[in-house]
Amino acid sequence: MPADVSLATVAAQAGVSVSTVSRIVNGETRRASPATVQRVRDAIEAVGYRPNPAGRALRRGETQLVAVLAANLDNPAMATIASSTEAALREAGYVMILCDTHDRPELQDEYLAAMRVQRVGGLVMIAAVASPGLAEMAGAGVPMVFVTRRNPVGPGLFVGIDDRAAGAAVADRFVAAGCRRPAVVFPRRGSSASRDRVAGFVDRLAALGVASEAVLRGEGDGLSHLQVGYDGSAALFERADRPDAVLCVSDQIAYGLARRAREAGIGIPDPCCVVSIDGTPLNQWVAPWLASVRIPYPVYGAEIVAGLEAIRRGEAPAERLLPFAFG
């Protein structure tokens, strides 16, 4: 229905000027008489008017578009964040542009530049990677929020969990369960999130009397956490003194580890229990043997949008740490 109805159409229908209609469309109602407001609203309704975003964007120098740059949409956790962000943005009147950077700095920069040209009203970086353009962008005045991973090249609003605390919680559980040989599997070229989870785990174990050197570490390379888990756990399972409890810093790493365990004939959770940090719903279906720290990804969207709007209002960007829990 809206296609050729412009402000002018409404103005003609209501018998007022386009200026007046524009003001009312934008909520500037107190400067108009109640009768006019009503007449204009009726006219809008009657002709089915919806503002043309191009006209508005041209004038304002900014669109209702918000770009989400995600490192890897094939990762279910990121797909869930993207999905919840989409819903929250829509709710708030924005439209989501989605870009998959494949964790590659050049591609991230290419997108960043393209989104600048598009005059997006905000930028959501899910697992951002360090890149020249990222630093530049921060200075451009576009509201930006960093999800899951902190801004690798500067300050910035962060939405995520307390990663150190999550790692520590797993350490507590292992010790409480009487595990004797804890291990952790993580990506070698890790993000702030991975690193913090590992550090929180190791530090808490140390505080509880397990020396850092006694904690086995399995590192894997590559973008795919499935592969990281598979590769990173290989050495652990070949040892004579195998671990009896392994922390995987993501669900996908746990899936990769499970495949390795299967091939090595090692049972999970007995004799080796596995805990991951993510807690994606899929676990219950395909990995019932897996215990997890559950991250509330479905609520990330709302937090991200709230953060974006806080920046837009000029508030000082404060971290938004969400609660996690075993489950």
Next chain:
Amino acid sequence: MPADVSLATVAAQAGVSVSTVSRIVNGETRRASPATVQRVRDAIEAVGYRPNPAGRALRRGETQLVAVLAANLDNPAMATIASSTEAALREAGYVMILCDTHDRPELQDEYLAAMRVQRVGGLVMIAAVASPGLAEMAGAGVPMVFVTRRNPVGPGLFVGIDDRAAGAAVADRFVAAGCRRPAVVFPRRGSSASRDRVAGFVDRLAALGVASEAVLRGEGDGLSHLQVGYDGSAALFERADRPDAVLCVSDQIAYGLARRAREAGIGIPDPCCVVSIDGTPLNQWVAPWLASVRIPYPVYGAEIVAGLEAIRRGEAPAERLLPFAFG
């Protein structure tokens, strides 16, 4: 870098009019002298000019935006399609807007209307549902392609596989393997894809001597195929004459069935072998017991964009059926 550089900036720099610059930017080079073309190109380079999409959209009445409406981004197959579509669109100079309809007609219509207002240059419907607005949209002249599910309310360009043939291929395999009690699990309120897979399976079995009545059917409700598999397989496993071979019309249904089998203490693939249609990479990691017909989702993106551009060129929309294979 581009932010306040407009056609006028370039024109001043090159010492020509904006008309001339505009033409050259748009590839209209043969009407200009080679010297001018060169001068303008240098100027563009020098000032880092990139056309402002808002100005262009306002003038042309159409943007470089293409909207992808997906029924459920939490479904890995759809996430993979979305991801490959994003890459192909970017390659072709478009920008992807992503919307999650949650398989709900009202939400789909809301998005359709919003995308119309945005003046998107194309619409990609991944698993579209029937809705009033969908029929309307077809008449609006926006290029549209239907992925996975055919247009439920009319004609339209389809990108997918030959679903009947995929079902039939599974029937062939079951018969060749000497299975005696085949079954199929599918969503009760299914799409064209589900229905065709089931029909292809049943018809081929009939042709091979297994009467349609002898094929056990498990149906499940709801949007989640995980749940569909869990619910739909319950009755199958309670029977005295349990199936020895089950076709699940999607990977997720197979995951759901597996959970049920686990709880019922039934082994897979022995005594009951399971085949699904999807063949997502995750299978190898979390469901090594699962055989699949593999659908080449990573190439969907390129096909979708090719289809969009064919429509745009005014070609008659022909189906684009992609090859599938066991693996």
Next chain:
DNA sequence: CTGAAAGCGCTTACAG
């Protein structure tokens, strides 16, 4: 081969 001008739809000082 090139440029001046109109107009896409919107917002916003400014004048009244």
Next chain:
DNA sequence: CTGAAAGCGCTTACAG
């Protein structure tokens, strides 16, 4: 309380 006018950046007949 309301409107005329300018201008955001672009494209495209039209004139030369």
